[in-house]
Amino acid sequence: MGEYVLEMNHITKIFPGVTALDDVSLKVRPGSVHALMGENGAGKSTLMKCLFGIYHEDGGEIILDGQKVEIGTSKQALDMGISMIHQELHPIRFRPVMENIWLGRFPMQGIAVDKKAMIRKTKELFAQVDLDVNPQALAGTLSASTLQLVEIARAVSYNSKIIIMDEPTSSLTDNETEHLFRIIRKLKSEGRSIIYISHKMEEILKISDEVTIMRDGRYVGTWPASDLTTDLIIKRMVGRDMTNRFPPKDGITYSEQPVLRVNGLSSPLPKSFQNVSFELRKGEILGIGGLVGAQRTELVEAIFGLREITSGTVEKDGQPFKVKSVRDSKERGIALLTEERRASGVFGILSVLDNTVIASQTNYARNGILQQKKRVDAAKSSCRQLNVKTPSMETLMQNLSGGNQQKVLIARWLLTNPDILILDEPTRGIDVGAKYEIYTIMLDLVRQGKSIIMISSEMPELLGMADRVMVMCEGRVSGFLEKDQFDQVEVMRLATQFIK
Amino acid sequence: MQEHNIHRRTYSVAFIIIGVILFAFGIAFGLAVPALKLEKVIFDMPWIIAGIGAIVAIYGIAQLIRSESLGNVEFSRKTARTFLTNNAIILALLLLVVVICIIEPRFMQFRVLLDILTMSSTKLIIALGICFTLLIAGTDLSAGRMVGLAAVISCSMLQTPDYGNRFYPNLPQIPVPIPIILAILACMVFGVLNGFLVAKYDMHPFIATLATQVIIYGVTSLYFDMPPNNSQPIGGIRPDFSKLGLTKLFDRFSVLIPIALFITAIIWFVLNKTVFGKNVYAIGGNREAAVVSGVNVFKTIMGIFILASLLYGIGGVLEAARTAGATNQYGMGYELDAIAACVVGGVSLNGGVGKVGGIISGVLIFTVIQYGLQFINVSPMWQQVFKGVIIAVAVAIDLSKYRKK
Numbered sequence: 001m002g003e004y005v006l007e008m009n010h011i012t013k014i015f016p017g018v019t020a021l022d023d024v025s026l027k028v029r030p031g032s033v034h035a036l037m038g039e040n041g042a043g044k045s046t047l048m049k050c051l052f053g054i055y056h057e058d059g060g061e062i063i064l065d066g067q068k069v070e071i072g073t074s075k076q077a078l079d080m081g082i083s084m085i086h087q088e089l090h091p092i093r094f095r096p097v098m099e100n101i102w103l104g105r106f107p108m109q110g111i112a113v114d115k116k117a118m119i120r121k122t123k124e125l126f127a128q129v130d131l132d133v134n135p136q137a138l139a140g141t142l143s144a145s146t147l148q149l150v151e152i153a154r155a156v157s158y159n160s161k162i163i164i165m166d167e168p169t170s171s172l173t174d175n176e177t178e179h180l181f182r183i184i185r186k187l188k189s190e191g192r193s194i195i196y197i198s199h200k201m202e203e204i205l206k207i208s209d210e211v212t213i214m215r216d217g218r219y220v221g222t223w224p225a226s227d228l229t230t231d232l233i234i235k236r237m238v239g240r241d242m243t244n245r246f247p248p249k250d251g252i253t254y255s256e257q258p259v260l261r262v263n264g265l266s267s268p269l270p271k272s273f274q275n276v277s278f279e280l281r282k283g284e285i286l287g288i289g290g291l292v293g294a295q296r297t298e299l300v301e302a303i304f305g306l307r308e309i310t311s312g313t314v315e316k317d318g319q320p321f322k323v324k325s326v327r328d329s330k331e332r333g334i335a336l337l338t339e340e341r342r343a344s345g346v347f348g349i350l351s352v353l354d355n356t357v358i359a360s361q362t363n364y365a366r367n368g369i370l371q372q373k374k375r376v377d378a379a380k381s382s383c384r385q386l387n388v389k390t391p392s393m394e395t396l397m398q399n400l401s402g403g404n405q406q407k408v409l410i411a412r413w414l415l416t417n418p419d420i421l422i423l424d425e426p427t428r429g430i431d432v433g434a435k436y437e438i439y440t441i442m443l444d445l446v447r448q449g450k451s452i453i454m455i456s457s458e459m460p461e462l463l464g465m466a467d468r469v470m471v472m473c474e475g476r477v478s479g480f481l482e483k484d485q486f487d488q489v490e491v492m493r494l495a496t497q498f499i500k
Numbered sequence: 501m502q503e504h505n506i507h508r509r510t511y512s513v514a515f516i517i518i519g520v521i522l523f524a525f526g527i528a529f530g531l532a533v534p535a536l537k538l539e540k541v542i543f544d545m546p547w548i549i550a551g552i553g554a555i556v557a558i559y560g561i562a563q564l565i566r567s568e569s570l571g572n573v574e575f576s577r578k579t580a581r582t583f584l585t586n587n588a589i590i591l592a593l594l595l596l597v598v599v600i601c602i603i604e605p606r607f608m609q610f611r612v613l614l615d616i617l618t619m620s621s622t623k624l625i626i627a628l629g630i631c632f633t634l635l636i637a638g639t640d641l642s643a644g645r646m647v648g649l650a651a652v653i654s655c656s657m658l659q660t661p662d663y664g665n666r667f668y669p670n671l672p673q674i675p676v677p678i679p680i681i682l683a684i685l686a687c688m689v690f691g692v693l694n695g696f697l698v699a700k701y702d703m704h705p706f707i708a709t710l711a712t713q714v715i716i717y718g719v720t721s722l723y724f725d726m727p728p729n730n731s732q733p734i735g736g737i738r739p740d741f742s743k744l745g746l747t748k749l750f751d752r753f754s755v756l757i758p759i760a761l762f763i764t765a766i767i768w769f770v771l772n773k774t775v776f777g778k779n780v781y782a783i784g785g786n787r788e789a790a791v792v793s794g795v796n797v798f799k800t801i802m803g804i805f806i807l808a809s810l811l812y813g814i815g816g817v818l819e820a821a822r823t824a825g826a827t828n829q830y831g832m833g834y835e836l837d838a839i840a841a842c843v844v845g846g847v848s849l850n851g852g853v854g855k856v857g858g859i860i861s862g863v864l865i866f867t868v869i870q871y872g873l874q875f876i877n878v879s880p881m882w883q884q885v886f887k888g889v890i891i892a893v894a895v896a897i898d899l900s901k902y903r904k905k
Contacts, residue, residue: 306792326794336792344792347785349852358782359793365775372773412793 005030005065005193006051006162012059013046020046021057024219026212028162031191033184035204035225038214039237039431044197047214048164051195052084053077065161075104081161085151085168093140098122100139101154129153129183144171145292152183163187164195169203170429173291174492181207199431201230213237238433245432246464247440252447254283254467259451260334260420262303265312273299273475276312280420285442285452287466289459290495295475296455297339300422304336305329316420330359335413339424339455341402345409348398352390353379355397355408360415382411386441403434410441421445422453427461439465459488474498504575511573512563519557526550543608588897589844592890593865600872607875614752620867621760622815622822627838627845627859628767629811632804634842636784637851638705640805642694642713643812643838646687647831649720650816653683654741655734655826656723663736667729676741684813690716691809692802699801713835717828724828737824745822756818763814768856776803784851840887841866844894865890 006028013021021043028034036044049055051062053071062069064080071077077084091100098118099106107117122135131149139147148171155163169177184194184207198204204211204225211228213220213236220236234245260280267273273295280286288296301307303314305323313320316332323329329336338344347355356379357364364374379393386407390400397405406426413421423442427435442452442465456462462469469481471494478497481490530546533539584591601607626643633640656667657679690712697708725731747755771777779800782790791797815834820826845862847854866887873883 326792327796330794338792340788344786344788347782347789347852350781350785354778354781358778358790358795361775361778368774368776370773370775370778416794 004028004063007063008047008051008060009063010060011047011050011057011062013043013050013055014058020217021050022217023060024214024217026195026219027222028193028195029210030161030193031188032209033188033194033196033207035196035198035208035211036214037197037199037204037211037233037237038220039433042214042237042431043217044214045166046217048084048166048195048197051077052082052164078158078160081159082164083155083158083160083162084164084166085155086166091139091142091147091150093138095139096136097133097139097142097150098135101125101150101157125153125157129156130179143293145173145176148172149176149179152180156183156187160192162193162195164197166197167199167429168196169198169200171292177203199429201233204233205230234432237431245436245460247436247443249443252283252443254281254446254451257282259317260303261315261318263313263315265299265302265314266310267295267298267302267475268308268310271295271475273302273472276472276477278470278477278480280451280453282451283446283449284467285446285454285465287462287469288453288455288472289457289462289469289491290472290478292457293474294472294495296472297424298475299472300336300424300453300455301338303329304334304422306336330416330418333417333419334422335359335416335418335420336422337406337409337413337424337426339428341405341409341429346397346405348396350397351394352383352388352397352400352408353393356382356393356411357415359412360417363415378415379411382415383408385414386411387437401431401434403430403437406430406434406438407441410438414445418450420451420453422455424455425457426454427456427458435461459491462491463488471495506573506575508567508571508573509564512560512567515560515563516557517560519553519555519560522553522556523550524553526553541605543605544610545605545608547610548608548613585897585901589865589890589894590861592893593861593868596872597868600876603876607872610752612871612875614754614757616864616867616871617757618754619871620863621754621756622819623834623837623841623867624760624860624863625763625811625815625818626834627841627863628764628856629808629815630835630838631842631847631854631856631859632780632808633705633709634839634847634849635780635851635854636705636787636801636804637849638698639709639839639849640694640705640808641709641835642690642716643808644831644834644836645713645716645720646690646809646812647816647819647834648826648828649690649716649831650683650687650813651820651826651830652720652724652734652828653686654679654817655737655820656729657682658738658741659734659736660738665729665732666736667726667734669728673738676738676744679741680817683817684810687809687813687816688806691806691812694809695802695805698805699798721828731828733825733827735825737821742821742824745818745820746824756822759818763811764856764860767811770807771856776800780804781852784853786852837866840891844891846898865894 004027006026008024008026011021011024012019024043024047026034026036026047036047038044046055050057051071053074053076056072062071069080071080092103101122102118107114107121109117119135126133126135129149129152131153133142133146133150142150148168152165152168155165168180172180187194196204196208205228208225210222211225211233212222213233215237258279259282263277265273265276276299278286290296298307302309303323305326305328309323314323315321316334321328321332342348347358353376357375360378361370364371364378376393383390383393388407388411389404397408400408426442427438430438442454446452454462454465463486467483469486469491471478471481471491473495476498478494526546526549530550533542533546597607626647630640630643657671657674658676659666661673694705694709694712697703697711698705721731745756749755749758771780779790779795782793782795783797783800787797816831819831841862842854842859843849843862844865845854845858845860847858869886869890870883873886874880
C-alpha cells in the first residue's frame with residue numbers, strides 16, 4: 001500500500017449549465033480522519049457522490065489502494081470498501097432498525113431471512129459502537145439523533161476501508177458528538193480512513209488529521225489540521241478575510257414595549273412545551289436556546305397556528321388572540337421560517353417567482369384572478385432587497401443554493417409585511433458567506449422596527465445575534481439571559497437543567 | 501456536431517418564410533388539384549399543407565415578437581437531444597400520421613381531421629377535470645362513473661313524448677337546461693364527497709374516489725332500475741337535446757369542438773392566472789410548505805374535486821347528447837383513459853407538474869391512434885397493444901428528462 005489509500009485526481013463533473021467540480025483532488029491517508037470543507041455549493045457532496053458511485057465524474061481518475069478504479073454504482077463502491085453516511089437520513093420508518101441496517105444483505109438461511117442471526121449481528125454491531133438500541137424497535141420510533149448513530153453503525157457494518165461522513169453531527173447533541181468521536185477514534189485505530197464533511201470548525205479542528213478545502217467547485221488546498229485555525233479555515237473557504245462572523249450592531253436599540261406576550265402556553269402533548277411565558281419587545285432579537293428535543297420548534301409552530309394549544313394565551317400589541325390557523329397569524333403580522341427548509345419551506349419544482357409570492361398571493365389578485373405585473377414586481381423587489389442570486393424569476397427553486405433558497409423564503413414572508421418574524425434555525429446548512437448575509441438581513445429588519453424570535457442550536461450564533469436569550473429544556477423555560485449575562489457555560493447549564 | 505448560435509430574429513424570420521411558402525404552395529396546389537384531377541389521389545393534402553404553413557408562420561411571428569426576452573437560439577447536440585425528449589410524443593404522432601397517410605391517402609381529408617377533433621372533445625373535457633386531481637399527486641377513479649351518472653340523469657328527463665318506453669311517462673317537455681343542470685349538480689354532490697374525504701380526513705384520493713366510484717355506480721344503477729324503466733337502455737332522446745352533441749356548424753364543424761376549446765381556455769386560465777391555480781401547483785409541489793405558507797389546503801382540495809366533477813358532468817351530458825342514449829354502464833373506464841392521456845401529456849403523478857397544452861396532445865394522441873389504426877384496418881386488439889406501449893414509452897421518455905447522472 002502506498003502513502004494514500006485513496007487518491008481522487010483532477011476530478012471534473014459538469015451538470016447542465018454548471019461546472020460542479022473543476023479539477024479537484026483529494027488524497028486520503030490510511031488510518032486518518034480527513035476533513036473536507038467548503039461553503040455550501042463548493043462541491044463537497046458532489047465529489048463524495050462521485051466517489052460513492054451516485055454520480056459519474058466527467059474527467060479525472062480515482063485510485064484506490066494504488067489501483068485505478070471505475071465506480072459505477074453505490075453497490076460497487078460498497079464492494080470496494082467505501083461506505084457513506086448521508087447528510088439526510090431516509091429510514092424506512094415502519095420497519096425495525098435491524099432491517100434498515102442489513103437491507104440488501106440480510107443474513108439468509110436457504111431462501112428465508114435468518115431473523116435470529118440478524119438480531120445477533122445487530123447486537124454485536126451496536127456493542128461495537130456503544131449503542132443501546134433494541135434491534136427490533138421500529139426506525140420511526142427513534143429520535144433523529146439516535147437514527148444518526150444507527151446510520152453510523154450501519155456504515156461501520158460494511159467493514160469499509162473508507163467511511164464518508166457527510167454532516168454526521170447535524171442532529172447530534174454535544175454528548176452524542178463526543179460519542180461519535182469515540183467511535184471515529186476507534187475506527188481510526190483499526191486502520192480505517194474517514195472522510196469527514198462538516199461546517200462546524202471546532203469539530204473539524206478537534207477530530208481531523210488533515211483538512212482539504214474547496215471553494216466554488218475548485219480545489220484550494222490540503223493542510224494538516226494542526227496548522228489551521230478557525231479563522232484561517234474560514235478565510236480559505238470564502239477566499240476573503242472574515243475576522244467578524246457577525247455584522248456590527250451599530251445604532252440598533254429596541255424599546256421596552258412588548259409586541260408579543262405569551263402566557264402559560266401549554267401543548268396537549270405532555271412531553272411537549274408546558275407553561276411557557278415570555279415577552280418579545282419591539283425591535284429586539286430574542287434567541288431561544290436549548291438542546292435538540294427541547295420543544296422549541298413545537299412552541300413557535302404553536303404560536304404560528306400549526307399546532308394545538310390546550311391552555312395559555314398569546315397577545316399581540318396588547319390584544320389577546322386565538323391562534324387558529326396560519327392565515328390568522330399571517331394577518332396579524334406573524335411570519336415563521338420553519339426549521340426544515342426542504343420539507344416545509346421550498347417548492348422545489350416551482351419557480352422562484354411562485355415561491356416568493358405564495359404567502360401573499362391574494363394581495364396580487366382581484367376576485368381570485370392574478371395580476372401578473374403586480375406579482376412579478378413584488379417578487380422582484382423583495383428578492384432584490386435580500387440580494388437573492390438567481391438567473392431569473394422563472395428559474396426553478398431547486399436549482400438555487402441553500403443560502404439563496406433561505407433568502408427567497410425570507411423574501412416570501414417579508415411580502416406579508418410582518419411585525420414579528422420567527423426564524424427557526426435560520427442558517428442551518430448554509431455556508432459562511434450566506435450566513436453573514438442572513439445576519440445582515442436580520443439586523444436590517446430590526447432596524448425597521450420589526451421583532452425577531454430566533455431559534456438556534458449554534459451557540460456562537462445565538463449569543464452573537466440575540467439581544468436576549470430564553471433557554472428551554474424538556475419543554476419548559478429554564479431561564480432568561482440578558483445581553484450582559486451571555487455566557488456559553490450558563491446557556492448549557494440552563495439547557496440541561498431539568499434533564500435527570 | 502458543433503454549436504451554432506443563431507440570432508432569434510433570424511430564426512423566427514426563417515420560420516415565417518418557410519410558413520408563408522408552404523401556405524402559398526398549399527393554396528396554389530389546392531386550386532390546381534381539380535384541374536390536375538388529383539382529388540382522389542391526394543385528397544385535401546394541399547389544404548393541410550397550407551394549414552401547416554400557417555401554423556409555422558404564426559409560430560415564427562410569436563417568436564419574433566418575444567425575440568428580445570428569449571435570447572439567441574442555440575443549435576448543438578444538447579439542444580437537439582432536449583428537443584427530441586421534450587417533443588418525442590408529438591414527433592411519434594406525426595410519424596404515425598405520415599405512415600397512415602402513405603398506407604391510406606384517404607386519411608388526408610378535412611373530414612378525418614374534424615372527426616378526430618370531435619372525438620377528442622369530450623375526452624379532453626374529462627381529462628382536464630382529472631388533471632387537477634393528478635396535480636396534487638392524487639387521482640380520481642370516480643370520473644367515468646360520474647360521466648355515466650350525468651348521462652343517465654340527463655337522458656332520463658329528455659325523451660320525446662311519443663317514445664314508447666319513457667323513463668318518466670308523465671313528465672312534460674321541460675326546457676333542456678334543467679335536466680342538464682340537475683345532472684351536473686348530481687355529479688358535483690359526489691365531487692363534494694370526494695373532496696371532503698380527501699381534505700377532511702386526509703384520505704388518499706385513490707381510496708376516497710374508489711369508494712365514491714362504487715357508490716356512484718350503485719346509485720346510477722338504482723336510478724336506472726326504477727320502474728317503469730327497469731334497467732332498459734334509455735332511448736328516444738329529444739332532438740333539441742341531442743343537437744347539443746350532433747350539430748355541425750357550417751355543415752362540417754361539430755359544435756363539440758368550440759365547446760371543448762372554450763372549456764380548455766377557461767381551465768388554462770384557472771390553472772395559470774388565478775390564486776386557486778397557483779395553490780393547486782403549490783399543494784402538489786410541497787404540501788407541507790403550502791400549509792406553512794398559509795394556503796387554504798382544505799378549500800383548495802374541495803375546489804379541485806368539485807371543479808373536476810363539474811367537468812365530468814359536462815362531459816357526461818355532451819357524450820349523452822352525442823350518442824343520444826345512456827345506460828348505467830356508460831362512462832366505464834373513462835377515468836383510466838383520461839389519466840393515461842394526462843400522463844402521456846407530461847402530467848406527473850407525483851404532483852405539481854403538468855400543462856394544459858400537454859394534456860391536449862395526450863388526448864389527441866390516443867384519438868389518432870384509435871381512429872388512425874381503425875382507418876388502416878388494424879384490429880382493435882392490436883390497438884390496445886399500441887395504446888399500452890405508447891403509455892409506457894411516453895412516460896419513460898418523459899421521466900428521462902428528470903434523471904441525472
